[in-house]
Amino acid sequence: AQKVTQAQTEISVVEKEDVTLDCVYETRDTTYYLFWYKQPPSGELVFLIRRNSFDEQNEISGRYSWNFQKSTSSFNFTITASQVVDSAVYFCALSEGYNTDKLIFGTGTRLQVFP
Amino acid sequence: NAGVMQNPRHLVRRRGQEARLRCSPMKGHSHVYWYRQLPEEGLKFMVYLQKENIIDESGMPKERFSAEFPKEGPSILRIQQVVRGDSAAYFCASSPMGVGEKLFFGSGTQLSVL
Numbered sequence: 001a002q003k004v005t006q007a008q009t010e011i012s013v014v015e016k017e018d019v020t021l022d023c024v025y026e027t028r029d030t031t032y033y034l035f036w037y038k039q040p041p042s043g044e045l046v047f048l049i050r051r052n053s054f055d056e057q058n059e060i061s062g063r064y065s066w067n068f069q070k071s072t073s074s075f076n077f078t079i080t081a082s083q084v085v086d087s088a089v090y091f092c093a094l095s096e097g098y099n100t101d102k103l104i105f106g107t108g109t110r111l112q113v114f115p
Numbered sequence: 116n117a118g119v120m121q122n123p124r125h126l127v128r129r130r131g132q133e134a135r136l137r138c139s140p141m142k143g144h145s146h147v148y149w150y151r152q153l154p155e156e157g158l159k160f161m162v163y164l165q166k167e168n169i170i171d172e173s174g175m176p177k178e179r180f181s182a183e184f185p186k187e188g189p190s191i192l193r194i195q196q197v198v199r200g201d202s203a204a205y206f207c208a209s210s211p212m213g214v215g216e217k218l219f220f221g222s223g224t225q226l227s228v229l
Contacts, residue, residue, distance in 0.1 A: 004157070006157075035217070037220070042222060043124075043204075043222040043223050044118070044220055044221060044222040044223070045158075045206065045208075045220035046220075047217055047218070047219065047220075050217050091157060091158070093157075093158075100210070100216060100217065100218065101148065101160075101163045101170070101171055102160040102163070102171065102173075102174065103150075103158070103160065103218065104157075104160075105150075105157030105158040105159070106157050107155065107156055107157045108157055
């Protein structure tokens with residue numbers, strides 16, 4: 001069965017520090033998607049990235065970067081030079097095959113960035 | 116372009132009452148999904164609907180829970196005879212075409228059962 005593990009329950013950093021949020025997944029599917037969502041204090045889930053299982057290239061978007069390693073079933077998320085506005089709960093999620101109807105979410109990592 | 120709209124944001128019910136949660140998908144989206152987030156847990160899939168059809172309800176409890184997405188109007192998640200264990204955040208998401216598309220989530224409805 002599919003499973004997503006976010007072992008870090010809560011992380012606290014000081015502004016401008018780099019921080020990496022870990023995500024490890026389990027699946028028997030050979031094709032799937034991986035996602036990261038951000039849940040700020042306002043509550044809504046904000047889509048950050050979707051990665052196809054065949055695409056192991058690392059991706060960078062501004063201060064955000066993602067490291068997908070199929071060999072270790074990990075999809076880690078790094079925020080460079082963190083800011084207070086990055087404070088949120090971050091969820092990693094996995095699809096069943098390419099079917100994104102049922103995403104399997106991790107339990108989330110709460111990131112607190114202090115000024 | 117408004118996002119996924121859920122209301123109410125907070126809903127308080129006493130045990131045995133009914134809870135109705137509403138979700139209006141993004142404009143142009145015809146696929147709606149409901150997820151539940153229990154305290155200290157990740158979101159769990161409940162049901163996937165298209166207009167007037169339930170496509171997948173494998174995550175929905177067999178009793179007391181129902182969902183609809185009528186031709187006109189919002190999608191409704193209905194919980195009858197609520198119990199304390201139903202207290203959770205209920206999130207709705209929508210997508211334009213379904214399979215393979217990314218999901219856009221609303222802000223959720225926090226249901227508290229007294």
